[in-house]
Every structure is written in C-alpha cells, then in structure tokens.
Amino acid sequence: MRYRQAEFDAAVWEVVSRIRPGRVLSYGAVARAAGYPRHARMVGRSLGRSPQPLPWHRVVRADRTLAFAPGSTAYLRQKRQLEAENVRIEGGRAVAAADDGPLDLDRLLWGPDGA
DNA sequence: CCCTTGACTATCT
DNA sequence: GAGATAGCCAAGG
Numbered sequence: 001m002r003y004r005q006a007e008f009d010a011a012v013w014e015v016v017s018r019i020r021p022g023r024v025l026s027y028g029a030v031a032r033a034a035g036y037p038r039h040a041r042m043v044g045r046s047l048g049r050s051p052q053p054l055p056w057h058r059v060v061r062a063d064r065t066l067a068f069a070p071g072s073t074a075y076l077r078q079k080r081q082l083e084a085e086n087v088r089i090e091g092g093r094a095v096a097a098a099d100d101g102p103l104d105l106d107r108l109l110w111g112p113d114g115a
Numbered sequence: 116c117c118c119t120t121g122a123c124t125a126t127c128t
Numbered sequence: 129g130a131g132a133t134a135g136c137c138a139a140g141g
Binding site: 026041046061063 | 123124125
C-alpha cells in the first residue's frame, strides 16, 4: 500500500483507538493492522500528530519496553497510565495482567496469555 | 542529492 | 538476554 500521510494517520489512529484497556500493541503490529507493514517507525510520529486524545500509552516496542527514555516525562506518564489499567512494568517490560472478552485484532494484541 | 534522525524490528553473537 | 548490525522509510537540513 502506497504511503499517504493523511490516510496513514487516520488508519493508525483508528487501530490505536480500538486497543482495549489492559492490553498493549507494538508499533509494528499497529502498522500492520493499519495496512502499512513496513511503517512501524512512522506510527509514533502519527500518534504525536493526533488531533484528539488516543490511548497511545498502549503502544509499546516489540520487546515490550516503552519507546521513551526511562525517567523522561513521557516515559513516566505512559508507565503511570498503563499501571492505572493494571498493566505492570517489570524489568522495563510491559506485562498485561487481566483479560476480558474477545477482540477482533486478538492475534495482534498482547494479552495476559502471551502472543 | 546526500546525510542524519527517529515513539521500530528481526536476526546474529 | 544484552549488544551490535542491518534493514526499514519518511522528514528535514
């Protein structure tokens, strides 16, 4: 799929807005779900451009570490918001705790049961 | 153009 | 499992 900023942004925001509380998704997974498999690096940029609030804190790296420098304001804010929905940060890695019902993107979403 | 910089990843050591 | 490496790709200088 050819890259177009407006469409890419919209697709990314759509996917991220659907991640449910207590779950996290990787940048690469978001990119794939949005239809742009090679654009993991562009996801963060889009999130920063979002005109309205998004649960962006549920997006982490593929290895489950947060994308911000540990100790930075952004890092702390993301960590706090994740912990607020029962996602722990152990050894720098985000670990989902409780699980709920079904979700379309289940295969791309990280839950308590792992991949 | 060329080069650098990222809210990235997969694959080796 | 932590580093290093090599792809990745849009933006900006």
